[in-house]
Amino acid sequence: MLRRLFNFKGGVKPQTYKAPSVQAPIGLAPVPSRLFVPLHQNIGGVPNPLVEVGEQVLKGQLIGGADGWVSAAVHAPTSGVVLAIEKHVAAHPSGLPTLTVVIEADGRDQWMTRTPVDHRSLAPERVREILRDAGVVGLGGAVFPSHAKLTAAKAVAMDELVINGAECEPFMTCDDLLMRERAEEIVRGSTIFRDLLGARRVLIGIEDNKPEAVAAMQEAVRRLAVDYEVVAVPTRYPAGGAKQLIRVLTGKEVPASKRSTELGVQCFNVATVYTAYRALAHGEPVISRIVTLTGNVLQPRNWEVRLGTPLRDFAALGQPKADTSNYLMGGPMMGFEVPSLDAPVVKATNCLIAGSPALFPPSPPEMPCIRCGACADACPHELQPFELYWFSRARNFGKTQEYHIFDCIECGCCSYVCPSHIPLVQYFRFAKSEIWAREREKNAADAAKARFELRNARDEREKAEKAERLAKAAAARTAEKKAAAAEAGAAGADAPPSRPASPADPVAAAPALDAEAIKKATIVAAMERARAQRAAVQPRNTDQLTAEQQKEVAAVEARRAASPAETAPPAQPVVVREGEPDQP
Secondary structure, eight states, X not given: OOOOOOOOSOOBOOOOOOGGGGSSOOEEOOOOSEEEEESOOSSSOOOEEOOOTTOEEOBTOEEEEOOSSSOOOEEOSSSEEEEEEEEEEOSSTTOOEEEEEEEEEOSOOOBOOOOOOOGGGSOHHHHHHHHHHTTOBOTTTTOOBHHHHTSOOTTSOOOEEEEEOOOOSTTXXXXXXXXXXXXXXXXXXXXXXXXHHXXXXXXXXEETTOHHHHHHHHHHHHHHTOOOEEEEEOOOBTTTSHHHHHHHHHOOOOOTTSOGGGGTEEEEEHHHHHHHHHHHHSOOOSOEEEEEEEESBSSOEEEEEETTOBHHHHHHTTOBOTTOOEEEEXXXXXXXXXXXXXXXXXXXXXXXXXEOTTTSOOOOOOOOOOOOOHXXXXXXXXXXXXXXXXXXHTTOHHHHHHTTGGGOOOOOHHHHHOTTOOOHHHHHHHHHHHHHHHHHHHHHHHHHHHHHHHHHHHHHHHHHXXXXXXXXXXXXXXXXXXXXXXXXXXXXXXXXXXXXXBTTBGGGSSOOOOHHHHHHHHHHHHHXXXXXXXXXXXXXXXXXXXXXXXXXXXXXXXXXXXXHHHHOOOOOOOOOOTTSOSOO
16 A cells, blocks of 8 residues: 655755765775774763773773763774874864874774663663663764654654655765665664654655665565555655655654654654664664765775774775865765865764865856745745845844744755855854854853852842841940949949049049040049159259259259140049059
8 A cells, every 4th residue: 555645845856976876885994093083973962081091992882971861972983092082173064173082993803892682671761871872873964862862752642753764965875775785674773763762653764766775675674574664755855854754754744843752753864773773782882884985986885984984094995086176074965075084984974975176066156146036945944045045144143033044954955946056055054153152142141140140149148247247246245335334333332432532643533434534534644653753853963063054954944844744734533443554
């Protein structure tokens, strides 16, 4: 019985260029003498290094542990010695370096101890943990950690599991050869994912330009006696997109604001389910993948390549022609030019295309947009690329978000059909990066503002607490003084009369006064004592003075007697308690 297929809007039909790379079976690429294994090979967090420089590692040994749930581990592709853990150029359009474990191969290629498991004997959560620690990610290009996608929505029953074998990108044939040669393992991996999700049906979608792969998958389904549907879908780019393939096979259209699991469907690439089966049934983590090497080479072919292999060593396997000018990683529609062949093969590397001026001629000069609407007709997500282009070019990023720029999957259909040769996808990537940068700056500013406000609030709280402590201490001292004064008053009422005041000691003559009066009285008393001491001291060397000298001495004594200290009015007497010093 033929399944009814649905259609999706837009799309294009570029020339495929697939035939040259499917003439030979999958080859096993040699292990290079030195491998550069980036720790960040998934769309989530960056794994933490678990090895040290100089450490001996085995093939498949864990060298980078998953950082959180949305992350995946990284393993040694071969046995050898860790030479360095340093920054190295990445296979990324930016060409920026990333933290990399450099391993020198020892030539033995010795496996670690592998432990196969039966997923049916374990709890689903434990199986997901094993897949995470085995480094299983989406090998269709997105490299999203697969264990995170295997958590089905609790409120919605899983109706369909879609296995994506469409492989719509031109030049790329790695999934085609994988389905032809290893179909049974793909079907077994699909069974594992079906059991984890509890899906009622499994649909395997393959473009109809791959009849050999369709036949191989149908034979594997028949041989394993499972009720899976292998469906040949019409060849049209980008039929290999997850939302487009779901639409074609099930008729369900996933809105931009929702995930496919909310509609009861989930999608995985054929290479992803294959690696998941190898991880569970054979205990083999993801240390290699199938990569298409094609384009301007003498021997286009698909190779199983160890992760971390320098692209320079891998490209040499195809024997590039003399006029090769550049290399593209991925397909010509969504791929990017490799910044350096020193970058290594990673989990996202599904195709390497050697380019030349004849194969990829220079793009014609960009012309003004004529608003023909061809880009809108070709867009598979029903966007308006010409509006997004104008707003991106004008840096009106708020408007680009109003026109749903983040719904764009950067498939390149709009750029492919543009008669003005405008690189629309580049404008959209620029706008997205600017929006993300501004969001990061805004988040950083908000975090700084929050820290500033928290610090001010803390300072105000500490000041208030200090003022409260000082007020309590002052109140306690005042209470102590009042209690002491009351005690002194009670003691004075019961005490015998005090001794009479002495003229030389006026401080002891009266009750206690305020602090200022006590200070003045003390000063006056000191001055009186000094005068008395001067008066008691007999002058020396006054014998045998002449009459003139005696007159001078008398004048000095007269002036001294007439000084303010001598004529100052008597001070108020102040009481000095027994035991206190009688000097200032």
